Structure formats: structure tokens, C-alpha cells
Amino acid sequence: MIETDIIIIGAGPCGLFTVFEAGLLKLRCHLIDSLPIPGGQCAEIYPKKPIYDIPGYPSILAGELVDNLMKQIEPFKPGFTLGERVENVEKKEDNTFIVTTNKGTQHAAPVIAIAGGLGCFEPRKPPISNILDFEDRGIDYIIKDPEKFRNKNVVLSGGGDSALDWAIFLAEDLASNVSLVHRRNSFRGHPDSVDKVYKMAKENKINLITDAEVVGLNGNESLNSIDIKQKSEGLINLNIDYWLPLFGLSPALGPIANWGLNVSKNSIEVDTLDYSTNVSGVFAIGDINTYKGKLKLILCGFHEATLMVQSAFKIIYPDKKLSFKYTTVMGEVKGF
Amino acid sequence: MDENIILIKVIDREDQTHEIEAPTDMNMNLMEICKAYDLPVKGTCGGMAMCASCHCYVESEHEISDASDDEEDMLDQAFFVENNSRLGCQVFMNEKLNGLIVRLAKEND
Numbered sequence: 001m002i003e004t005d006i007i008i009i010g011a012g013p014c015g016l017f018t019v020f021e022a023g024l025l026k027l028r029c030h031l032i033d034s035l036p037i038p039g040g041q042c043a044e045i046y047p048k049k050p051i052y053d054i055p056g057y058p059s060i061l062a063g064e065l066v067d068n069l070m071k072q073i074e075p076f077k078p079g080f081t082l083g084e085r086v087e088n089v090e091k092k093e094d095n096t097f098i099v100t101t102n103k104g105t106q107h108a109a110p111v112i113a114i115a116g117g118l119g120c121f122e123p124r125k126p127p128i129s130n131i132l133d134f135e136d137r138g139i140d141y142i143i144k145d146p147e148k149f150r151n152k153n154v155v156l157s158g159g160g161d162s163a164l165d166w167a168i169f170l171a172e173d174l175a176s177n178v179s180l181v182h183r184r185n186s187f188r189g190h191p192d193s194v195d196k197v198y199k200m201a202k203e204n205k206i207n208l209i210t211d212a213e214v215v216g217l218n219g220n221e222s223l224n225s226i227d228i229k230q231k232s233e234g235l236i237n238l239n240i241d242y243w244l245p246l247f248g249l250s251p252a253l254g255p256i257a258n259w260g261l262n263v264s265k266n267s268i269e270v271d272t273l274d275y276s277t278n279v280s281g282v283f284a285i286g287d288i289n290t291y292k293g294k295l296k297l298i299l300c301g302f303h304e305a306t307l308m309v310q311s312a313f314k315i316i317y318p319d320k321k322l323s324f325k326y327t328t329v330m331g332e333v334k335g336f
Numbered sequence: 337m338d339e340n341i342i343l344i345k346v347i348d349r350e351d352q353t354h355e356i357e358a359p360t361d362m363n364m365n366l367m368e369i370c371k372a373y374d375l376p377v378k379g380t381c382g383g384m385a386m387c388a389s390c391h392c393y394v395e396s397e398h399e400i401s402d403a404s405d406d407e408e409d410m411l412d413q414a415f416f417v418e419n420n421s422r423l424g425c426q427v428f429m430n431e432k433l434n435g436l437i438v439r440l441a442k443e444n445d
Contacts, residue, residue, distance in 0.1 A: 045386050118380055127415050127444045159412040183417060188409050248413040250387060251380060266378075296382065 002079060004030040005316050006309070007099050007109040009086050009256075012040020014286030014301030015115035016069040022309045023076030023335065024327070027316060030079035030107055032086055032099065034120040034254075039066035041117055044249065053299060065298075075335025081105050085120050089259050095281060111281050111312040114268060115301070116288040118251035126157070126245050130217055138223025139243050146174060149242060153177040155226060157214055158246035159184060164193040166246065171205045179207040179238065181214055181228055209236070214243065256288075264290060274311035275304045281315055283308045342434035346375055347395070349440050358429045366392070366424035366438065377440065383425040388414035390424035391441035398436050400427055415444050 006022050008015045011033035019029045037043050039062075047063030054060055060068075084101035089112065091097055099107040123141030125131055131139065143166055154175040156167050159182040171178040180197065187194045201208040209228060215235075216227030226243055228236040253266050262269040262278045267290035270276060275283050285308050286301035294300075313322050327333065340361040346354045358369045367390035370377040378389035385406040391414050394400060400422065403411070407426045411417050421441065427433075 045381065046384060049384065124413060124415075125444070127442075160409060183412065188405065188412055247415075
């Protein structure tokens with residue numbers, strides 16, 4: 001069991017900055033995020049895009065902002081549980097929360113800060129009615145162990161870098177057969193990867209099926225074959241072992257919706273006094289919360305985090321007095 | 337009518353047509369206009385062409401500036417994509433779009 005003062009769900013900019021403000025009050029934090037890296041949307045969706053409204057930075061790349069935040073919170077040695085999604089939150093009799101992830105990792109703390117942004121990033125699943133029947137039985141959205149495709153008949157779908165790179169990797173000398181299905185007849189990935197895919201297609205190492213999409217899935221216990229609709233040839237049936245639809249990630253509120261919090265329009269309602277939710281000890285900050293006049297801005301999330309930890313302190317140390325000090329007065333940041 | 341206002345039609349997923357006024361002098365895009373009228377467009381990524389939750393079909397013959405690489409990339413990852421597919425967040429309101437007709441694409445969740 002991982003024990004800390006504040007469990008922060010979501011390691012985006014707002015969650016990361018919470019560690020700093022909590023650290024100034026000598027509160028320890030542990031962050032949990034479903035993505036394998038910290039930074040949230042800034043790292044996953046737009047690391048190379050400039051942001052122009054971070055005070056003091058005329059322009060900063062989202063990825064740089066994350067790097068800077070990681071450096072800023074380093075003295076406070078936050079813990080991280082990455083690549084795991086929070087599934088369950090339970091409040092014990094002594095008011096401690098037990099937070100459990102999908103992999104069973106348990107965390108305990110008197111305060112939870114939900115800084116979940118848009119929710120958890122999950123693979124985009126093609127709209128085929130029986131797709132759920134074959135998940136982990138022939139369909140993988142994320143490739144964790146390429147070895148499982150050795151000497152197998154594999155079809156990938158998608159037109160971006162991930163589909164191209166995996167098609168090349170699997171076709172090189174792993175899978176026995178690799179087909180790549182794409183909706184259009186051109187690819188938008190990195191030019192080197194696109195060239196390589198065309199070259200391998202010429203050498204019959206990759207079977208390119210363009211202007212096409214997978215429309216049907218067949219099998220009993222596991223996936224045996226797929227139906228592909230191709231513009232000129234019509235329906236094609238392929239016998240396969242695995243189908244890998246690689247259409248990127250999209251955010252969904254996920255299990256947060258089931259934790260007994262007041263939710264409206266995919267956001268958690270909070271009191272602007274301290275961004276507390278209807279559950280005592282649970283706060284929500286950043287893009288995931290909503291209140292009258294809410295703006296989904298990183299800079300607003302930083303403000304929310306700062307006020308939130310003041311109330312968190314009072315929950316964690318009800319008998320201690322909190323005095324307000326400027327960081328300039330405190331001198332160099334002293335970590336743990 | 338105000339010279340900086342155009343009329344557009346948005347057909348929602350229940351086949352209801354909404355005729356709405358859109359300002360052309362506020363640098364607003366179709367996704368933002370739809371949200372302002374409480375039409376069911378999520379606009380999750382805030383208009384960066386990175387989520388496809390504002391995917392729509394242009395059903396009138398209006399000339400709209402070509403899709404950027406970012407928009408094409410996103411459409412490659414979206415579903416129910418047709419030749420007239422666009423991301424609402426990349427369609428900016430201007431006087432040439434008066435009378436525009438768009439249909440919201442199906443959601444996949």
C-alpha cells in the first residue's frame with residue numbers, strides 16, 4: 001500500500017503543480033495517471049504546440065511546460081503510478097481514502113485531488129457491433145508484446161505513424177503475414193515511414209489494402225477472419241490471427257463518473273471556495289471541474305490547485321495553524 | 337441584418353435542422369458556434385483539430401478552405417468519415433459561408 005498525504009489523480013500540468021503548492025505546506029503527494037508518461041494532454045496530444053497564456057512566458061511549448069513543472073516539483077519527490085487507471089475509490093471509517101487502480105495498485109491518503117483533465121485516454125475503437133467480443137481474443141488496440149505476433153497472420157488498420165511503424169516492425173521478420181488497411185490511398189505519417197511501407201508493399205512484405213475499412217469480425221472463441229470493404233473490389237474476407245486497429249487515443253470520463261460525485265456535462269461540480277466536491281476530502285481541479293464562470297485554462301488550474309491545498313492541509317492537520325508565506329521570504333525551496 | 341452576421345443550418349443527429357446566426361467578426365469556428373447554441377458538439381480538445389468530436393459533413397456547395405495537415409491527420413483517426421467530412425473547429429465563419437448547411441456526424445460512444 002502506497003501511503004501519502006494527497007493522492008492526485010491525473011498527472012497533467014495542474015496535477016503536477018499541485019505537488020509544488022502542497023510541498024510548500026510540507027504535504028507529500030502521489031500522482032496516478034493512465035498514460036505512461038506525466039504531462040497529460042500537454043504530453044499526449046500537443047507537446048509541440050506553443051501556449052501563449054502562461055504568465056511570464058510569452059510562448060512555451062506544452063512539452064517544455066511539462067518538463068519545467070517536473071523540475072519545479074522535483075524537490076518534493078512526488079510518487080508516480082503511471083500507465084494505470086484508477087478504478088475504485090473507497091472511504092474507510094477513519095476517513096482515509098483507498099484508491100485502487102485497474103492493475104490492483106493500492107494507495108491510501110486522507111485527501112484526493114482529481115486533476116483528471118478530459119478523463120482517461122483510451123484507444124479509439126472502430127464502430128463494429130461485435131468488437132467487444134474479440135478484445136484480447138484477436139484484437140489489440142495497444143501493442144505491448146510484439147513477440148505474440150511471431151509467425152502470425154496480422155492485419156493493422158490506420159494511416160498514422162503508429163500503424164505505419166508497427167506494420168514495418170511486424171513485417172520485418174516477426175509476423176508471417178502483415179496487411180495494412182487504410183481508409184484512403186495516401187498515408188499521412190512520417191515520409192520515411194510512408195516510403196518504407198510502399199517499398200515493403202512492392203516486395204510483397206506488406207499487403208496494402210487502401211480505400212478500405214474493416215467492417216466485419218468473425219469467429220467463435222477468438223477472431224478468425226475479418227471482412228474488409230474496399231471501394232472498387234467490394235467485400236474482401238481475410239483469414240487472420242490478429243487485428244490491430246490503431247486509431248489513436250481519445251479521452252473519456254471513465255470510472256470517475258461512478259464515484260458518487262456530482263457530475264454535470266462530464267465535469268465535476270465544485271465549490272469555488274476551495275474546489276471541494278460534494279464528498280468531503282475529495283477536490284477537483286483543472287479542466288475536469290465546473291463552476292459558474294469556469295474557464296478551462298492551465299493558468300486557472302494552477303490557481304485552483306493553490307487554493308485547494310490550503311483546505312487539504314486543514315483536513316490532514318486539523319489542529320495545526322497554517323501561516324501564509326511568500327516563496328521569496330521562505331528562500332530556496334526546501335524539499336523532502 | 338447586421339453585416340457581420342450570417343445564417344447557417346446545422347442538422348443534428350436526430351435530423352433536426354437548426355437555423356442559427358453566426359458572427360463573422362469574432363474569429364469563431366463552427367464548433368464554437370454550435371457550442372454557443374447548446375447543440376450537441378463536445379469540442380473536447382478545444383479546437384486544436386485533435387479529437388474529432390466536432391466531425392461534421394458539409395452538405396451545401398460552399399467553398400471552404402482546404403483542410404490542414406492536422407485536420408487530415410485527425411480525420412484519418414475518426415470514424416464514419418466521408419468525402420465531405422470536416423472538423424467543425426477548422427471551419428471559420430466568414431461572409432462567404434452564408435447559407436452553409438452542415439450535418440453533425442455520428443458519435444462513436
